[in-house]
Amino acid sequence: MAVVQQTARPEARSSSSFWTIARRDSLAGFLFIAPQLIGITLFVLIPLCLVFWYSLHEWNVLANTFTYTGVANYEMLLEDTSLPSVLGATAIFSAGLVIFNLSLALLLAVLLNQKLAGITIFRTMFFSPVVVSLVAWTIVWGFLLQKNGGINGVLLVFGIEGPNWLREPVTAMISVIVVQVFKNVGLNMILFLAALQGVPNELYEAARIDGAPRFKQFRRITLPLISPTILLTSIITIVGSLQVFAQIAVLTQGGPGLTTTVLVYYLYQQAFQFHFFGYGSTLSIVLFAIVAVLTFAQWQMRKRIVFYES
Amino acid sequence: MKAELSPRRQVFLYGLLCVLLIPFVFPTWWMVTSSVKPISDIFAFPPQLVPARYDWTTYSKVFELQPFVKQYWNSAYIAALVTIGTMVVSSMAGYAFARIRFPFANTIFMVVLLGLLIPSEVTIVPLFQMFLKAGMVNTHWPLILVPIFGAPSVFATFVMRQFFIALPVELEEAARVDGLGRFKIFRKIALPLARPALASVAIFTFLHSWNLYLEPIVFLSSADKFTLPQALTQYTDAYGGPMWNIQLAAATLTALPVLIVFIIAQKQFVEGLAHTGLKG
Numbered sequence A: 001m002a003v004v005q006q007t008a009r010p011e012a013r014s015s016s017s018f019w020t021i022a023r024r025d026s027l028a029g030f031l032f033i034a035p036q037l038i039g040i041t042l043f044v045l046i047p048l049c050l051v052f053w054y055s056l057h058e059w060n061v062l063a064n065t066f067t068y069t070g071v072a073n074y075e076m077l078l079e080d081t082s083l084p085s086v087l088g089a090t091a092i093f094s095a096g097l098v099i100f101n102l103s104l105a106l107l108l109a110v111l112l113n114q115k116l117a118g119i120t121i122f123r124t125m126f127f128s129p130v131v132v133s134l135v136a137w138t139i140v141w142g143f144l145l146q147k148n149g150g151i152n153g154v155l156l157v158f159g160i161e162g163p164n165w166l167r168e169p170v171t172a173m174i175s176v177i178v179v180q181v182f183k184n185v186g187l188n189m190i191l192f193l194a195a196l197q198g199v200p201n202e203l204y205e206a207a208r209i210d211g212a213p214r215f216k217q218f219r220r221i222t223l224p225l226i227s228p229t230i231l232l233t234s235i236i237t238i239v240g241s242l243q244v245f246a247q248i249a250v251l252t253q254g255g256p257g258l259t260t261t262v263l264v265y266y267l268y269q270q271a272f273q274f275h276f277f278g279y280g281s282t283l284s285i286v287l288f289a290i291v292a293v294l295t296f297a298q299w300q301m302r303k304r305i306v307f308y309e310s
Numbered sequence B: 001m002k003a004e005l006s007p008r009r010q011v012f013l014y015g016l017l018c019v020l021l022i023p024f025v026f027p028t029w030w031m032v033t034s035s036v037k038p039i040s041d042i043f044a045f046p047p048q049l050v051p052a053r054y055d056w057t058t059y060s061k062v063f064e065l066q067p068f069v070k071q072y073w074n075s076a077y078i079a080a081l082v083t084i085g086t087m088v089v090s091s092m093a094g095y096a097f098a099r100i101r102f103p104f105a106n107t108i109f110m111v112v113l114l115g116l117l118i119p120s121e122v123t124i125v126p127l128f129q130m131f132l133k134a135g136m137v138n139t140h141w142p143l144i145l146v147p148i149f150g151a152p153s154v155f156a157t158f159v160m161r162q163f164f165i166a167l168p169v170e171l172e173e174a175a176r177v178d179g180l181g182r183f184k185i186f187r188k189i190a191l192p193l194a195r196p197a198l199a200s201v202a203i204f205t206f207l208h209s210w211n212l213y214l215e216p217i218v219f220l221s222s223a224d225k226f227t228l229p230q231a232l233t234q235y236t237d238a239y240g241g242p243m244w245n246i247q248l249a250a251a252t253l254t255a256l257p258v259l260i261v262f263i264i265a266q267k268q269f270v271e272g273l274a275h276t277g278l279k280g
Helices: A001-010 A010-014 A021-054 A072-079 A081-112 A119-131 A132-143 A150-157 A169-197 A202-207 A214-242 A246-251 A265-272 A278-306 B007-034 B057-065 B070-099 B105-117 B124-131 B142-147 B152-166 B170-177 B184-192 B197-210 B214-219 B228-232 B244-264 B267-280
Strands: A057-060 A065-068
Touching: A021 A057, A021 A278, A021 B070, A021 B105, A021 B124, A021 B142, A021 B184, A057 A072, A057 A278, A057 B057, A065 B057, A072 A132, A072 A150, A072 A278, A081 A119, A081 A169, A081 A214, A081 A265, A081 B007, A119 A169, A119 B007, A119 B267, A132 A150, A132 A169, A132 A246, A132 B007, A132 B244, A150 B070, A169 A202, A169 A214, A169 A246, A169 B007, A169 B124, A202 A214, A214 A278, A246 A265, A265 A278, A265 B124, A278 B105, A278 B124, B007 B244, B057 B070, B057 B244, B070 B105, B070 B142, B070 B152, B070 B197, B070 B228, B070 B244, B105 B152, B124 B142, B124 B214, B142 B152, B142 B197, B152 B197, B170 B184, B184 B197, B197 B228, B197 B267, B228 B244, B244 B267
Parallel strands: none
Antiparallel strands: A057 A065
16 A cells, blocks of 8 residues: 555655645546536526526517617516416416326335335336337327327227317316326336335334324325425426426427417427517526426425425 | 235235326337338227238338438437536536535535526527527537536436435545545546446436437427437428328337337336435
């Protein structure tokens, strides 16, 4: 070991006293984080300032004009007759997705946590849509949900005439939610499963001796102990639900009417189809504000709801 | 919860799991089987769970109608570069935030975490303008640079930091006493121990890049630059309606390789991702 010490950095040790260990560490620290820090500055912080700056301007791409209009774009938000239904669709989509996703994930995790031969094969199959290409998955579901598609075909075998799923307001919204849930619920399922396996068995044994029924065990022991995971997954799922784009673009193009036009899809249309970059930026700020408020609220809730934290 | 179940309960549980499995597994089966049905059979009633007749020409049409090989290559090389790049950037930053004391470390970490809070959709308009000014629209640069250095890599950095914090520090301290420099300690000691975390970072980064849809359709405009998700939706007839059997064939070609890798390495996949989440 002494040899290593000699050969590793002889000059660094004997060189000027300026390069103390603390200074060398600081330099190393900055060099290590430099790529990430430069990247965040260039691709997150500067764009975030720009998007706010853009939102204060009227930007006409064809005439190539960029004029400062103050809060005009924000006033436009209030007058935009599409916006209430866009925000409504976003809220319905996110709420539906989070509730359906988390409850299905928890149900699957509880079922997969049983002692049963071949349970890992089931785990693998429930997880498999996560690795199937998102657009491929969406295309198959779009195909299944056609008026004369596979789902209605199966229903017709039982004498039920199914709706035109993607062309009717209520079923279109349900469809995009369901397609997204089946695609990604495997992730939350795995997180819940890991949390369930972390609950000490003695607690259940003690409860059994006390004669607590299974449901009560679940409510009084399991749920409180996995509450940090529930909070974490709900934050990830809500923020993820606000970013949904490909499914809408492929399945419904925001239709019928505006019923499945969620905020990100509307933003894309305004900025990149109609070239209203100023107003598109204003919508980006709205999206940012929603994500920020939701994350903050959930962070605050942590103190009240989460029973136990490691 | 882990008690032995009675046989009746076991049968019930198996039945329940099989029913629940239908929407997870059937679509993939339907995609593969429908892709080899002749166009006249794909909407046949009653639905054919196994193709009655086979038509393999759909697969040759996938390659005739679009530069599909080129598009496949685009997706593959972009995903590979992004995965490797993210592993390098996030492991270095994660290590520094976990181990090295430097001025403003906490403040900088909070600033970097801001990237978690800002979905890339929020910054897509200015990013488009920036890359337009740089002459990089309709190139793959935005799809490579932004994920490696921007917001998507922040989650990876966070995962790596949590992993390094949990790692016992004694080994590194011993190496330090022996006079090893920071970079050598990182590369020779910390990084090899971080294999599980790196594996999960690699998996979710690859899947993220492979699935990217909004960014390609914003940044790319010519067919030979397209990535797979974008290419799949381009198989349309003269009226803009999807050519289902060809779309499904292309979708099968896109999905199956990853699915097969997953089935072979499912243990690493599932446990790697569970690990990531738990440490969050």
